[in-house]
Amino acid sequence: DIQMTQSPSSLSASVGDRVTITCRASQSISTYLNWYQQKPGKAPKLLIYAASSLQSGVPSRFSGSGSGTDFTLTISCLQPEDFATYCCQQSYSSPWTFGQGTMVEIK
């Protein structure tokens, strides 16, 4: 199985901050990397697919980059509604696997 490792596991930030979350795959996955946002008690929501493509309806302050083994999710100007847990998922090979999540908390 491909292991997905996120860093940091949690971070504290203020509204308006630029936030960067990293996801590393245990082997090269090209750009088969997706990002989800999950709020407490809710299902995950797809934000970014294929490493850098913004899902319809997702604000443009979210962006993704990377290829191979190293990927980044950036929130350019953190908004109150962005405080949540973010996780990555590889769609390169089955079984599809997820990172452990990064919790973005209010500073």
Added chain:
Amino acid sequence: QLQLQESGPGLVKPSETLSLTCTVFGGSISSSGYYWGWIRQPPGKGLEWIASIYYSGSTYYNPSLKSRVIISVDTSKNQFSLMLSSVTAADTAVYYCVSHSRNNWFDPWGQGTLVTVSS
């Protein structure tokens, strides 16, 4: 707009079989190119893909659970189902049904249903 909704018992006894159904609204489960799957999340932990199925019946399983899982589809009811046998406390989780294309990113998700394994 495609919507998915899970249903099933919230409490299952150890060693018994967990059974869940997902009903698809706003679209046909027989739509070409769409797969239907299950993902779970133990309390406070990460997400684990369990299995997926195509309307034709082709199935895909996570090897870690394959010996205990059956996924099936009922096109007449626009539903698909999950059965997980010989459950233990480690199977306690929120179970989500999802849709995905051949690109295998998951969207949309059902709201999730908590299944607790306890006597």
